[in-house]
Structure formats: C-alpha cells, structure tokens
Amino acid sequence: MTEEDSNRPYKKSGQRNLAVFLVPFIVFAVFATFWPTLENGFVNWDDKAVLLENQNYRGLSQTHLTWMFSTFHAGHYHPLTWLSFAFDYMIWGMNPTGYHLTNLILHTLNAVVFFLLLQALLARNKKSNIEFIQICCAAGALLFAVHPLRVESVAWATERRDVLSGFFFLLTLLAYVKMQGFDRGNSWRTKWYFIAIGVFSLSLLSKAWGITLPVVLLVMDVYPLRRFSLKDGLALVWAVIEKLPFFILAGFFAYMGFLAQFRTAMHMVADHDLLDRLTQAAYGICFYPLKTLLPLNLSPLYLLENTFNPGEPRFILSILGAVGISIGLVMGWRRLPWALSAWVCYGIIVSPVLGLTQSGEQIAADRYTYLSCLPFAILATAGLLHFQLRSPKRMKWTVGIAVFVILLTLSNLTHRQIGIWHDTLSLWNRAIAVEPNNYVAYNNRGNAHFEAGDFDNAMADFDAAIALDPAYAKSYYNRGNVRKKLRDLPGALVDANKAIALHPAYYQAYNNRGIIKQVLDDPGGALSDFDQALALKPDYGLAYANRGALRASEGDLANALNDLNKAIELIPDYAQAYFNRGALKQTMGNTKEALRDFDKTLQLKPDYGLAYVNRGALRASEGDLPNALSDLNKAIELNPENANAYFRRGLLRREKGDVEGALADYDKAINLNPYHLDAYVKRGGLRGNLGDLEGVIADYSKAIEIAPNDWPPRVQLENYIAQARQLLKNQN
Numbered sequence: 019m020t021e022e023d024s025n026r027p028y029k030k031s032g033q034r035n036l037a038v039f040l041v042p043f044i045v046f047a048v049f050a051t052f053w054p055t056l057e058n059g060f061v062n063w064d065d066k067a068v069l070l071e072n073q074n075y076r077g078l079s080q081t082h083l084t085w086m087f088s089t090f091h092a093g094h095y096h097p098l099t100w101l102s103f104a105f106d107y108m109i110w111g112m113n114p115t116g117y118h119l120t121n122l123i124l125h126t127l128n129a130v131v132f133f134l135l136l137q138a139l140l141a142r143n144k145k146s147n148i149e150f151i152q153i154c155c156a157a158g159a160l161l162f163a164v165h166p167l168r169v170e171s172v173a174w175a176t177e178r179r180d181v182l183s184g185f186f187f188l189l190t191l192l193a194y195v196k197m198q199g200f201d202r203g204n205s206w207r208t209k210w211y212f213i214a215i216g217v218f219s220l221s222l223l224s225k226a227w228g229i230t231l232p233v234v235l236l237v238m239d240v241y242p243l244r245r246f247s248l249k250d251g252l253a254l255v256w257a258v259i260e261k262l263p264f265f266i267l268a269g270f271f272a273y274m275g276f277l278a279q280f281r282t283a284m285h286m287v288a289d290h291d292l293l294d295r296l297t298q299a300a301y302g303i304c305f306y307p308l309k310t311l312l313p314l315n316l317s318p319l320y321l322l323e324n325t326f327n328p329g330e331p332r333f334i335l336s337i338l339g340a341v342g343i344s345i346g347l348v349m350g351w352r353r354l355p356w357a358l359s360a361w362v363c364y365g366i367i368v369s370p371v372l373g374l375t376q377s378g379e380q381i382a383a384d385r386y387t388y389l390s391c392l393p394f395a396i397l398a399t400a401g402l403l404h405f406q407l408r409s410p411k412r413m414k415w416t417v418g419i420a421v422f423v424i425l426l427t428l429s430n431l432t433h434r435q436i437g438i439w440h441d442t443l444s445l446w447n448r449a450i451a452v453e454p455n456n457y458v459a460y461n462n463r464g465n466a467h468f469e470a471g472d473f474d475n476a477m478a479d480f481d482a483a484i485a486l487d488p489a490y491a492k493s494y495y496n497r498g499n500v501r502k503k504l505r506d507l508p509g510a511l512v513d514a515n516k517a518i519a520l521h522p523a524y525y526q527a528y529n530n531r532g533i534i535k536q537v538l539d540d541p542g543g544a545l546s547d548f549d550q551a552l553a554l555k556p557d558y559g560l561a562y563a564n565r566g567a568l569r570a571s572e573g574d575l576a577n578a579l580n581d582l583n584k585a586i587e588l589i590p591d592y593a594q595a596y597f598n599r600g601a602l603k604q605t606m607g608n609t610k611e612a613l614r615d616f617d618k619t620l621q622l623k624p625d626y627g628l629a630y631v632n633r634g635a636l637r638a639s640e641g642d643l644p645n646a647l648s649d650l651n652k653a654i655e656l657n658p659e660n661a662n663a664y665f666r667r668g669l670l671r672r673e674k675g676d677v678e679g680a681l682a683d684y685d686k687a688i689n690l691n692p693y694h695l696d697a698y699v700k701r702g703g704l705r706g707n708l709g710d711l712e713g714v715i716a717d718y719s720k721a722i723e724i725a726p727n728d729w730p731p732r733v734q735l736e737n738y739i740a741q742a743r744q745l746l747k748n749q750n
Contacts, residue, residue, distance in 0.1 A: 036149050037137075040156040041130055044163070048126045051164045051429045054436045055118045055173045062442040062466055063318070064176040068092050069117070073591040075100045076107045090278035092176075095271070098223040099179040117175040124181040125172045129163035131188040132392070136399050138195045139242060151403065157421050158399025162392065164429040166313040167306075170384040173439040179225035180388045186221035187228050187389055190214050194235055198243055215263050222267055226275030227389060230366045232264035237366070241359040275370075290326060290373075297328040298373035298381060301336040303365065305382045310391050313428070316435055317452040318445050319459055322373070322381035324489060356400065360393040367392070379458050442466040457486035461493045468500055476500050491521035495530065502534060510534050525554035529561045536568055544568055559588030563595040570602045578602055593623035597632070604636055612636055627656040631663045638670050646670055661691035665700070672704060680704060693724050699731070702738075711742045718742075 060070055069075075074085045086100035102120065110116025136155035141148075162168070171180035193214035200207035221228040239245040239257050246253030290298070309316070327333075344365075347358040368390035373381065402421065406414050438448040446463035449456055464479030480497035483490060498513030514531035517524055532547030548565035551558055566581030582599040585592060600615030616633035619626055634649030647670055653663040668683030684701035687694050702717030718735045725732060 036152045037133075040152055041133065044129050044133055044156055044159055045126055047160055047425075047429070048129050048163045049122065051432050052122050052125065052169075052172055052436065054433060055122055055439070056115050058118055058173060058436070058440045059114045060117075060175055061439060061445050062469065063174075063445065063462065064092060065174070068176045069103065070112070075103045078104055078108070093279050094179065094225065095274040095278045096179045096183070096223065096225050098220060099182055099225065102178060102182055114175060117178070118173070121172050121175065121178055121181050124178075124185055125163065125168065128181060128184050128188055129159050131185065131192060132162055132395070133159035135188060135192045135195065136396065138192060139396065140400060140403055150406065154399055154403040154406065157402060157425065158395050160425050161398055161428070162395040164425060164432055165310070166316055166428060166431045166435045167309060167384045167387040167391070169316075169432055169435040169439065170318065171388045173436050174385070177385055180227075180385055183221045183224035183228060184388055186217045186224060187231065188392075189217040190221060190228075190231060193217060194238075195243070198245065211260075215267070218264060219267055222271040226271045226278075227367075227370060229268040229272045229275070230369060232261045232268050233366050234363050235261055235264065237359055237362050241355045293328055294326050295374050297333045297337065298322070298326070299369075300340040301333055302368065302372040302382050302386075303340040304336040306368065306387050306391060307364075307394065309384070310387065310394055313431055315452050316384055316438075317449050317456075318384075318438065319449045319453075319456065319462075320380055320382045321453060321456045321458055322379055324487060356397065360397045363393040364390055443470075455486055457483040457490055457493065460486065461490065461496060464493075464496055464500075468496065468503075473500050473503060489520055491517045491524055491527070494520070495524065495527050498527075498530060498534075502530075507534055507538055511538070523554055525551040525558055525561070528554065529558065529564060532561075532568075533564060536564075541568060541572055557588055559585045559592060559595070562588065563592060563598065566595070566602075567598045570598065570605070575602060575606060579606075591622055593619045593626060593629075596622065597626065597629050600629075601632060604632065609636060609640060625656055627653045627660055627663065630656070631660065631666055634663075634670070635666050638666070638673070643670060643674060647674075659690055661687045661694055661697070664690065665694060665697045668697070668700065672700070677704065677708070695721055695725055698724075699735070702735075706738070706742070711746050714742045715739050715746075 060066070068091070072091065074089070074091070075082065082104060083101075086104070087097040089095075089100075103117070106117050106120055133155050136158050137152060140151050140155060171177045171184075193210050197207050197210035197214060200210070218228065218231060221231075236257060240247070246257065305320075343361065347354065347361050351358045368386060371383070371386045371390075402417070406417060409417060438444055443463065443466050446459045446466060449459035450463065453459065460479045460483040464476045464483065467473070467476035467479060477497065477500050480493050480500065483493040484497070487493075494513045494517040498510040498517065501507070501510035501513060511531065511534050514527055514534060517527040518531065521527070528547045528551040532544040532551065535541075535547060536544035545565065545568060548561050548568065551561040552565070555561070562581045563585035566578045566585060569575075569578035569581060579599070579602055582595055582602065585595040586599065589595065596615045596619040600612045600619060603609075603612035603615060613633065613636055616629050616636065619629040620633070623629070630649040630653035634646045634653065637643075637646035637649060647667070650663055650667040650670060653660055654667065657663070664683040665687040668680045668687065671677075671683060672680035681701065681704055684697050684704065687697040688701065691697070698717045698721040702714050702721065705713035705717060718739050722729075722732055722735055722739075
C-alpha cells in the first residue's frame with residue numbers, strides 16, 4: 019500500500035461515497051437558510067463609505083487596480099476583496115442583491131470546503147466506514163454554515179472580506195492536511211505545499227486575519243496530525259523551517275494590517291491601559307464559545323463603553339473562566355489532547371480581534387467567529403463520530419434526530435437574524451433592543467433617520483445618545499447637522515463647539531463648524547476652521563471644496579481654483595466640487611471649461627437642478643438657445659420652487675421673442691422670491707416695451723426699495739420712473 023493509500027478513508031467492500039449526494043445537500047441547505055439575504059439592501063454602517071460613496075473600486079482600469087492594491091480605505095488592506103467588489107459592480111451596478119449573492123455563494127463554497135477538510139481530518143479513523151464519516155462531516159459543515167453567528171459575515175455586504183478570506187483560509191488548511199499524505203521528497207507533497215502557500219497568500223490579500231495560521235499549523239502538527247511530539251526538538255525545528263514562507267507572508271500582511279488600522283480606528287480607545295485590554299481579551303475568549311452554544315440576543319454592535327470597568331462581575335467571571343479552562347486543559351492534555359488543541363487553535367485565531375490592539379467601538383462582534391470558531395465545529399464533528407461509533411444502533415438514530423433538530427433550530431434562528439440586516443433602521447433597532455444603553459446605536463439610528471429626512475426622530479436619537487454618554491463627540495456633531503438643516507444655526511454652532519472640545523482632532527467637526535460660520539457671515543472664522551481641518555487631515559477633500567467655495571465668494575479666485583482642483587483630485591466623484599469649479603470658471607470667463615464642469619456635475623448627479631440652471635445660462639450666453647431652454651426646463655421640472663430657474667428662462671424667452679412666456683416666468687420668479695431684484699428690473703423693462711407704464715413704475719420702485727444704497731442702476735431707474743410718470747400725466 020502506498021503512503022497516499024494509507025491516508026485515504028477506510029472503505030469496506032460495498033461502501034458508497036456519499037459526497038456526490040451530501041455536497042448538493044449542503045449547498046441546498048445553506049442557500050435555503052441564507053436566501054433572505056438577497057432581499058436585503060445596503061446598510062449605513064461601512065456599506066456607505068465602502069460601497070455607496072466610493073467610486074474607486076468601480077472598474078478594472080490601471081487607476082482602479084492601483085488604488086485597490088495601495089489603499090487602506092476604511093481601515094483594511096484587502097485588494098482581492100476590492101477586486102471582487104469591482105466584478106460585482108461590472109455585473110450588477112449598485113444593485114445590492116448581486117453583492118449579497120456573491121457573499122452567499124462564497125459562504126456556500128466555504129461550507130463545501132469545510133466538509134472536505136473535516137473528511138480529510140477524520141478519515142484517519144479506521145474504525146468507521148466512509149459513509150459514516152461523510153455523514154458526520156456533512157453535519158459538522160452545516161453546524162458551521164447555518165449557525166446564526168455566520169449572519170453578520172454573510173448578510174453584511176462590506177464583510178465580503180470574511181467569506182472571501184475564509185474560502186482561501188479553508189483551502190490552505192485542506193491543502194496542508196492533504197500534504198501530510200505523502201513522504202518528504204514526494205512530488206505530490208511539494209505540489210500541495212506550494213498550493214497551500216499560494217492560497218494562503220490569497221487569503222491574506224482578502225483580509226489580514228489569517229496571519230495567525232502558521233502558528234495554528236504548528237499546533238495541528240502536534241494534534242491531530244501527530245507529526246511530532248513536543249519533546250522532539252529536531253522535528254519541531256524542521257516544522258518551523260517548513261513554515262517560514264507562511265510566517266514571512268503573515269509578517270508582511272500583519273504590518274500592512276497594522277498600518278491600515280493605525281490610520282483609522284486603532285487609536286479609538288487608546289486610553290485603555292493594559293489591564294483593560296487584557297480584561298477585554300478574556301471577555302472575548304469566553305464570549306464567543308458561549309454565543310456558539312447559546313446564540314440568543316445577537317447584536318450588530320456589542321458596545322465597548324468609554325466607562326470600561328474591569329471590576330464588573332462579567333469581566334471577573336470571564337478572566338476566571340479563560341484562565342481556569344486553559345489551566346485545566348493544559349493539566350489534562352494527555353487525556354484530552356483534542357480539547358487542548360481546539361482551545362489553543364481557537365485562542366490563536368481569535369487573538370487579533372480580542373482588543374489588544376483595538377479597532378472599532380465594539381467589545382466583541384459576531385463576525386469574529388467566522389474563522390475562530392472553526393475548531394469548535396471540528397471538535398463537535400469528531401465528538402459526533404466518536405459517540406456514534408460507541409453507541410448502540412437505537413442510540414445512533416436518537417443522536418441523528420437530535421443533530422437534525424439542532425441544525426433545523428440553528429437554521430431557523432439564522433433565518434430570523436438575517437432580517438435584522440434588511441436595512442439600517444432594523445439593524446440599529448435590534449442593537450438598541452439588545453442593549454438599551456447603547457449610545458452608539460442611538461447615534462447610528464439617528465443618522466439613518468437623518469438621511470431619510472426624518473429630522474424629528476433623528477434629533478430624539480441624538481439627544482438620547484448624549485443623555486447616555488455626554489462625552490460622545492459624534493452625537494454632538496450629528497445633532498449639529500440636524501440643527502443646521504432645521505436652520506437653527508446658533509444651536510448647530512454650540513454642538514460643533516462641543517464636539518471639538520471633546521475631540522480636538524475631530525477634523526470633520528472643524529469642517530462642519532466652518533460651514534456654519536460661513537452662513538453666519540463669519541468668513542474669517544470659517545476659513546480658520548477649514549484650515550484647521552486640513553491641518554489635521556491634509557487629504558480631506560470636503561474641506562478643500564468648502565474652503566474653495568468660501569475663497570471664491572470672497573474674491574480670492576486663484577486660491578479658490580487651487581482648492582477646488584485639489585478637492586476633485588481627492589474626491590473624483592464629488593459633484594458639488596465640479597459645480598463650484600464650473601461656477602468659478604464661469605465667473606473667470608472660461609466658458610468651455612465651465613461647461614465641462616457642469617457636464618461632469620450632471621453626469622455624477624443627474625438631479626442637480628442648480629447645475630442645469632447654470633449650464634442653461636451659460637449655453638444661452640453662447641447662443642445655444644435650444645439646449646439652454648432644455649436645461650432650464652429640466653431645472654424647473656426638478657424643482658418647481660426654483661425662482662432663479664424661472665428668471666433665467668424668462669430671459670431666454672424674451673430673447674426668442676416669446677414676450678408672454680417671459681412675462682409669465684418673471685411673475686413666477688417674483689412670486690417665489692419677492693426680493694428677486696433682477697426679476698423686478700427685467701419685468702419692468704418688458705412692461706415698458708408693452709406700454710404698461712404703471713407696471714414700469716411699480717417694478718422699478720420695488721427694485722429701488724429692496725436694492726442696496728450703493729446699487730449702480732438706482733439713479734437710472736429713478737429717471738425711468740420719472741419719465742413714466744410724466745408720460746402718464748401727459749396721457750391724462
């Protein structure tokens with residue numbers, strides 16, 4: 019018998035390979051469980067920044083690919099994940115169903131690969147036949163795949179990185195286990211070795227979580243692969259040398275992951291000391307196995323509170339539990355090597371997300387179980403096989419029915435959990451239901467209400483968040499945005515000041531306060547705030563755009579143009595920046611470039627009414643009257659309350675000889691804006707042409723009334739009024 023044959027499952031005469039039936043069954047079960055994800059939309063929790071407002075991944079050009087392989091956007095380095103999103107966009111556009119379908123397909127593939135991995139590991143048991151092993155492995159694969167803890171990684175579009183990196187992570191394990199079926203020097207062993215290194219690289223390119231895998235492989239060498247004993251130093255050295263390529267890859271991607279997190283979220287709880295972090299780690303170590311056993315009250319955000327107290331009973335119990343289990347398993351390793359191996363592998367895999375280097379506002383997260391709890395599923399599968407081998411026939415059926423009921427229950431819980439991710443409001447409603455004191459969830463739900471135009475509920479949620487944690491700067495910032503929308507500018511300014519006082523490096527708050535100060539006619543203060551925002555974040559495109567608009571309004575056209583150019587360079591899909599630059603170039607007399615900017619504005623934002631008004635006016639000045647009229651009609655269609663659009667259309671109609679149409683548009687403009695100075699002047703002139711002297715007197719008089727004292731046409735209009743009155747007197 020060859021070495022390869024010795025590692026194949028023991029198969030008695032007449033036994034069947036059930037994989038041909040079990041694999042389709044696994045695929046069907048996973049798809050049936052997670053099918054509702056296809057009805058879900060994007061949620062405003064990373065999906066917005068990663069997918070909805072990000073143009074950089076939408077294509078496969080050299081520019082797109084360069085960005086994917088160089089960016090740390092949203093705190094991660096995962097170019098392969100970006101590449102998968104690019105393919106989604108090319109097929110589906112921005113239809114969320116397609117993105118969720120890709121996640122579901124990848125998760126289903128992971129269930130199948132995990133089934134093959136379980137079979138490769140358990141096939142060493144010569145006391146059972148292949149059919150029995152495969153049935154147990156199918157149950158273990160489904161235990162992993164349909165568990166409610168998988169929902170976050172599958173139903174959240176942004177977490178593509180979990181299911182994609184998980185696919186290559188599992189393939190790495192499978193290739194490594196396959197490699198052990200061959201002697202050193204065998205060509206097939208070499209092939210499997212390099213396959214393992216290759217797919218490991220792909221896993222790290224999808225997400226850096228797999229950096230712990232080389233250590234996991236060393237643990238697996240001891241048990242269950244039994245390649246060497248810990249007392250065999252030479253074998254251990256050889257095993258480490260064998261894994262040097264894995265360690266090198268892991269080290270490089272660990273560094274890239276650190277850079278990505280350090281530039282975004284890692285500093286969020288930098289005030290937590292070592293005791294806090296160790297306590298949080300112990301809590302996580304116990305949290306995930308408990309949620310695996312009892313997956314109830316799952317939440318999208320288990321809050322890491324700013325008032326973290328290591329002395330709370332739950333944290334003390336977690337420390338005792340983590341230390342007690344670890345000591346007990348080490349002491350009993352001779353009798354329970356499988357338990358110790360599973361526990362150590364779990365601890366190694368989960369270690370990067372236990373809070374020792376904190377990323378985010380969560381103390382734990384369901385998505386962190388996607389890879390870390392694989393050892394428990396392997397353990398459960400091996401336990402099922404072991405129990406079934408030693409049970410009487412009647413008991414085998416009882417256990418089989420129990421396993422089926424457990425899987426059905428888990429599938430049902432998963433089905434319900436998926437609904438939580440249907441939309442942003444349902445997501446944060448759930449988080450608040452699980453943790454009524456979750457101020458971050460109130461803040462995030464407030465943002466969802468704000469974006470839906472429900473300002474009353476948004477204000478209520480931000481008030482609730484501030485009441486729960488008066489030191490949470492984001493809630494003040496967001497409440498200020500609501501107040502700004504409601505025209506409560508003094509209140510908005512107070513909130514912006516508070517956000518900055520709590521978080522002096524809050525560059526978004528400086529930018530927001532600059533906007534408020536500009537509206538409150540404090541251009542100096544606004545400019546100072548925009549400058550400060552850019553000092554804190556030199557690549558902050560919004561601050562360049564706002565400073566450019568301010569400088570343009572102050573007559574600093576050259577610097578305004580530089581700022582707007584920089585804003586567009588940093589945010590190539592920012593319609594407002596193109597509009598402002600177009601308006602600036604229009605003022606500077608650069609008609610052709612202004613037209614290009616307005617065209618780009620409307621390409622990015624087809625419902626931007628002001629861009630149609632400006633482009634229409636520009637086209638009219640260039641003599642392109644038909645297209646100018648089309649633009650102004652579109653502007654009025656989009657916003658029937660736009661007084662300036664009616665005024666511009668009135669000018670155009672007057673030029674085309676449509677006097678009645680022009681007069682109607684001037685009437686509408688004045689009706690919408692009783693202080694539209696130019697409309698009174700133009701209507702007065704048109705009335706004069708029609709012989710309506712009283713109308714001339716009324717319109718010019720109103721224009722003089724509302725015009726500033728230094729208005730140049732004032733004297734001329736006063737003369738026209740005097741002439742009109744004289745004509746009326748002569749007629750009478």
